Amino acid sequence: MAEETPWQQALRYTNRANPYPFYAELRKTPVARQPDGTYVVSTYREIVTLLHDPRVSSDVRKLPSRAAAAVEPGAEPITEAVIELEPNIITCDPPEHDHDRRMMTRHFFGPADAPHQISDLEPDIRRIVAGLLDGMRGKTRIDVVDEYAYPLPVTLICKVLGVPLEDEPRFHAWIETALDALDFGPEAASEEMRSRLAGARRSVKELAQFMAGLLGQYAERPGPGMLSAMVHDGGPDGRMSEGVLASNAVLLLFAGHETTVNLIAHSVLTLLRHPEALEELRRRPDLIVPAVEELLRFESSVQFWHTRSAVEDIDIAGTTIPAGAPIFLVYGSANRDPQRFADPDRLDLERPDNQHLGFSQGIHFCFGAPLARLEVQVAVEEFVRRVENPRLVADPPPYRHNQIFRGPRHVLVDIDGIRD
Amino acid sequence: MRIVVDLNRCQGYAQCVYLAHEVFRLTGTEALTYEPNPDDARRLEVERAAAACPVRAIMIDRLDGAERGAAS
Amino acid sequence: MTLAATLAELVSDFRANGRIVIVGASLAGLRGAEALREEGFSGSLTIIGDEPYEPYDRPPLSKQVLKGWVPAEHTLLPRFREVDAQWRLGVAATGLDRVARQVRLADGEQVPYHRLLIATGTRARPWPNPAEAALEGVFALRSRDDAARLQRALAARPSRVLVIGGGFIGSEVASVCRELDIPVTLTERGPAPLVGALGGVIGEIAAQMQRDHGVDLRCGVSVASLEGDAAGHVRRARLSDGTTVEVDVVLAALGSIRNVEWLQGSGLAAGPWGVGCDAGGRAFDINGVVTDSVYVAGDVARMPHVLYEYQFLAMEHWDNAVFGAEVAAHNMVNLEPHYRPHLSLPGFWSGQFGVNIKSVGVPPFGDEIVFTQGSVKDRSFAAAYGRRGRIVAAVTFDHGKWLEYYARLIEQSAPFPPPPPGWDRPDVMEPVPAEFPAPGVPTAIPDVVLTGHDPNERRAEFRPRGH
Numbered sequence: 004m005a006e007e008t009p010w011q012q013a014l015r016y017t018n019r020a021n022p023y024p025f026y027a028e029l030r031k032t033p034v035a036r037q038p039d040g041t042y043v044v045s046t047y048r049e050i051v052t053l054l055h056d057p058r059v060s061s062d063v064r065k066l067p068s069r070a071a072a073a074v075e076p077g078a079e080p081i082t083e084a085v086i087e088l089e090p091n092i093i094t095c096d097p098p099e100h101d102h103d104r105r106m107m108t109r110h111f112f113g114p115a116d117a118p119h120q121i122s123d124l125e126p127d128i129r130r131i132v133a134g135l136l137d138g139m140r141g142k143t144r145i146d147v148v149d150e151y152a153y154p155l156p157v158t159l160i161c162k163v164l165g166v167p168l169e170d171e172p173r174f175h176a177w178i179e180t181a182l183d184a185l186d187f188g189p190e191a192a193s194e195e196m197r198s199r200l201a202g203a204r205r206s207v208k209e210l211a212q213f214m215a216g217l218l219g220q221y222a223e224r225p226g227p228g229m230l231s232a233m234v235h236d237g238g239p240d241g242r243m244s245e246g247v248l249a250s251n252a253v254l255l256l257f258a259g260h261e262t263t264v265n266l267i268a269h270s271v272l273t274l275l276r277h278p279e280a281l282e283e284l285r286r287r288p289d290l291i292v293p294a295v296e297e298l299l300r301f302e303s304s305v306q307f308w309h310t311r312s313a314v315e316d317i318d319i320a321g322t323t324i325p326a327g328a329p330i331f332l333v334y335g336s337a338n339r340d341p342q343r344f345a346d347p348d349r350l351d352l353e354r355p356d357n358q359h360l361g362f363s364q365g366i367h368f369c370f371g372a373p374l375a376r377l378e379v380q381v382a383v384e385e386f387v388r389r390v391e392n393p394r395l396v397a398d399p400p401p402y403r404h405n406q407i408f409r410g411p412r413h414v415l416v417d418i419d420g421i422r423d
Numbered sequence: 424m425r426i427v428v429d430l431n432r433c434q435g436y437a438q439c440v441y442l443a444h445e446v447f448r449l450t451g452t453e454a455l456t457y458e459p460n461p462d463d464a465r466r467l468e469v470e471r472a473a474a475a476c477p478v479r480a481i482m483i484d485r486l487d488g489a490e491r492g493a494a495s
Numbered sequence: 496m497t498l499a500a501t502l503a504e505l506v507s508d509f510r511a512n513g514r515i516v517i518v519g520a521s522l523a524g525l526r527g528a529e530a531l532r533e534e535g536f537s538g539s540l541t542i543i544g545d546e547p548y549e550p551y552d553r554p555p556l557s558k559q560v561l562k563g564w565v566p567a568e569h570t571l572l573p574r575f576r577e578v579d580a581q582w583r584l585g586v587a588a589t590g591l592d593r594v595a596r597q598v599r600l601a602d603g604e605q606v607p608y609h610r611l612l613i614a615t616g617t618r619a620r621p622w623p624n625p626a627e628a629a630l631e632g633v634f635a636l637r638s639r640d641d642a643a644r645l646q647r648a649l650a651a652r653p654s655r656v657l658v659i660g661g662g663f664i665g666s667e668v669a670s671v672c673r674e675l676d677i678p679v680t681l682t683e684r685g686p687a688p689l690v691g692a693l694g695g696v697i698g699e700i701a702a703q704m705q706r707d708h709g710v711d712l713r714c715g716v717s718v719a720s721l722e723g724d725a726a727g728h729v730r731r732a733r734l735s736d737g738t739t740v741e742v743d744v745v746l747a748a749l750g751s752i753r754n755v756e757w758l759q760g761s762g763l764a765a766g767p768w769g770v771g772c773d774a775g776g777r778a779f780d781i782n783g784v785v786t787d788s789v790y791v792a793g794d795v796a797r798m799p800h801v802l803y804e805y806q807f808l809a810m811e812h813w814d815n816a817v818f819g820a821e822v823a824a825h826n827m828v829n830l831e832p833h834y835r836p837h838l839s840l841p842g843f844w845s846g847q848f849g850v851n852i853k854s855v856g857v858p859p860f861g862d863e864i865v866f867t868q869g870s871v872k873d874r875s876f877a878a879a880y881g882r883r884g885r886i887v888a889a890v891t892f893d894h895g896k897w898l899e900y901y902a903r904l905i906e907q908s909a910p911f912p913p914p915p916p917g918w919d920r921p922d923v924m925e926p927v928p929a930e931f932p933a934p935g936v937p938t939a940i941p942d943v944v945l946t947g948h949d950p951n952e953r954r955a956e957f958r959p960r961g962h
Contacts, residue, residue, distance in 0.1 A: 052900075052903065055896065055897060055899045055900045057877075057900060057917060058914060058915075058916060060917045062918070096918040096919060097868075098870065098919050105452065108437075112441050115449060115452075116448070118437075118440055121441050121442075122441065122442055292474045295474075296474050314917025314918065315914055315915070356479065357479075358477070358479045364478075368477055373441040373442050376442070376471070376474075380471070425572065425573035425574070427552055427572055427573050429814065429817075430554065430813070431812075431814045431842045431843070431853075434895045435895050448559075451850055451851065451893065453893045454847075454849065455846070455851075456555070456558050456562075458559070459552055459570050459571070459572075460565075460569035482573055482575070484573035484574055485574065485575050485576060486573075
C-alpha cells in the first residue's frame, strides 16, 4: 500500500485534535494532487486566488460523476443523498446563487435600508448566555459543549428560522448521524464508516422531509421567522421553488448552529490552553472583538470545503488543475500559513492584519457570519467574566468524527463557581 | 470617532451593514456609503464592523483623543 | 570610512535632523507624513495646505454628503499615527525656489526644506465664462465647502438641476438628485456618460441606467451659455442644439485642473499634465532629469507605469494617493538601492444609481472590450479591456468580488480575451471595440522648446501660450 499523503494523514481520526503538523507538510505543495484525483489547496494565497476565480464551480452537479470517479468510496452515498436535494447557496453558481442569496439575505438580515434583524438579537443572546451560566451554579464540573456551546446557537437559529425548539431532539439526532458518517479520508472504507452510511442517508432524507413539512405548514398558515417569510415572499426576486427553499432551509438550520457550536467550544478550549491570553481577556474585556477573530483563525470551524471543481484547466502554483477535477480548499491550513500570518501557531488576541479565512471569502462567504460573531463574542466574553477558575479536565478532549466541521464532542471543565 | 473605508478593497460583503447599520449603508446590493465620523457612542458597533470585514477595508482612527496637532 | 558607511551615516543623519516640507494637506499629504514617521524620520516636518481644514476625505462629498446624510465636516480622515508636524493650514504655497530650497507661502513666509513632497492635487475646472460662473446657483464640486454649498442648494428642493459633464462626479451628483427625487438634466459632450474613463460600450450602459432612473440625459450636447435673473441667480441654460433648460442649480462637472501654478519658474517638469516624476515619486526637472530633493504624490503626479508600456500616467484615484505617498515617503528617507517603486495597479470605484462600478487597470489603454461574466441587462457584470492581445483593465457593475481575478490577470499580462468563466456567461462573449474617444488636443499645454547650441548647454524652457 502506498504511503499516505499528508492530506490523508491529516484526515485520520487520530489526528483530529491536531491536524496542524500535517497541514504544514501539506503546504510544501500548495496545490497537491491526491491519489483519487482531488486537488487539495492548502496555502492562503492560492486559496484566495481560487475563491475569486470564475473558472471554479461550487455546483456539486458539475462534479464529474463523483460516484463513478475513484473518489473515496465512503463519501459517495451521503454525497448522493445531498445531491438528491436541490442545490443550496453553497452548492450552486451564479446567477442562481446570486438570486437565491439575495432573497435569503433580505429575510435573514431585514430590509435593505435597515438590515437590523441580526444586530437586534444581541439582547436575546445575552439573556440566553446569562441563563446558561446561571444554570451552572453549584456545579464543580461542566461540559462546555453540551451545557454552553450547543444550546445558545441552536436556540437562536430556531428562533430566527421559525423552527420549533421542541423538534430539536429529532433534528439534532439526524444531523449528528449524518455528520458522523461523512469521511473523506482513508478511514472512509472501514467497516465502521460503511455501516454508518445507510443511517446517514436516511437521516438526511428525514431532515429534508421534516423541513419540507414545516415549509408546507407555513405555506398554509404563516408563522414567525424567516422560513415562513420566504414561503410567502412575493418580492422583486420572485419565489424560490419548493425544492430549493427546502434545501436552503436545511442548510440554514444545520450551518446556523453546528459551526458556531464548534467555534464556542474551541474558543473556550483554546483560551484554557493559553492561560496568559485568558487572563489578558479577563483584564481587558474590550479585546473580545479582535480575540474572536484570532480564535476564528486559530481553530476554524470549517476546516475545508469539498464541493468545488475546475470547469476549465487552471494553472496555479506551478500546477495545472485539469478541467473536471474536484478542488478542496483547506481553510484550516490557510489560517496557519506562515507566508500570511507571522508566527501562525501562536495565539495573539491582538494580531494585526488578521484577514483570516474562517468564514471563507468571495461570493460564498459565510452567510451567517454576523450572527455567529455576535454569539461567540457574547458567549466567550461572559464565560471569561463569570466562570471562576476553569480548568480543563482532559486535553485533548474527545473530538467528533467529522473532518470539515471539526470540533470537540465534549469539553469537560472543572470550575470553582459562577460569578454574578 | 473617525473612520475611512478603502472602497477599492471593499467587495460589498455588507458585514459592516449588518453589524452597524446606522453607520454603514448599502445603496443597491454592493455600493457602500458610510458616516466617516460616527458618534463615539457607536464605537463598539464600529469596531465589530471593522473586525468583521472580510477584506479589512475599514480603518479606524488610532489617535482617539490624542493630540492631532493640526491647527484648525 | 568606506563610502557605504558614509552614505549610511548620511541617511541616519537626515532621518534625525532633516527638514521635510509637504505641500498639500489632503489624503496624499497626510498619508505621506504618517509614512515618513513610520519610516523613522524624526526631523522637522511641515505640512502646508491652502484649505483651513485638517485632511478630509473627498469621495463621500459627492455621495452621502450631498444626499444630506453626512455633514460635510464629518469627512475628517482618521489618523493612523502621530505625525508631530507643524501644520500651516489655510495658507497656499505660491512659489518654489529650488536653489534656495524654500517654499514661498501666500503670506510671504519662506519655508526652508531639505526634501519636499508635492501633493497639491487638483481642483475643479470652473465654468469657463467667469460672469456666468459667478451667478448664484452655479457650483463646482471638489472641496468640502463646495459640497456643503451644493448640499444646501439641493436641500432647498430646486425645480431642476443641470449637471454639465457626464464623468464620475457629474453622474454621481445626478444619481443623488434622483435619489432625492429632484429633476435633473445632464449634458455630456461625448456620446455617453463615463466614455472618457470606461469607453462608449460601457458608456451606453451607463446612459441607459441614467435614463431608467429618470435623468434627462442629453448626449452630444454642450452648454453654450448660462443665463441669470435680475437678482443674479441662474435660471436658464442654452444648449448647443438650440434648446434651453430652465434650471435653478447648475453643477459644472468639467473635470479637474492640476494645481501646478505655484511651481511656475521652479524648473520642474510641471504643467497641465501634472508634475512628471519617476515611479519612485522623484520629480523630474524641466529637462527630464530626476531630482534628488523633490518628490510628488497623489493626483498631481504623473509617472511611468511598467504595465502600460512605461507611459506616463496621472491617476486621480484614492489609492494612488495613499500608495504613491507611502512610496515617496519611503524614498525620501532612503538611498539607492533601497528605493521602492509605486507599482500598484490603478483602481477606482463609483457608486451611482444603486450600482457599484469598480475598475482595475487603465481602461482607456485598451481598444477592445469583452463581457466576461453576468448580465448587462441586470447591470450586474464583469468586462475586460484588451490591447494587442493582452488584458489591460477590467470593469465590474455589482460584481466587485470578482475584480481581483482580473487584477491578477492584468498583473500577469495575461492574454485577451481572458478564458471564459465556468458559468454565468454573458449572452455575447466576442470582443468589440471599446469606443474610447480620440485623445483630445489640450489647448493650454505650453510649448517646450530647447535653448542653447552647445550640447552640454542645451536646456528645456517653457513658452506658455497666451490665452
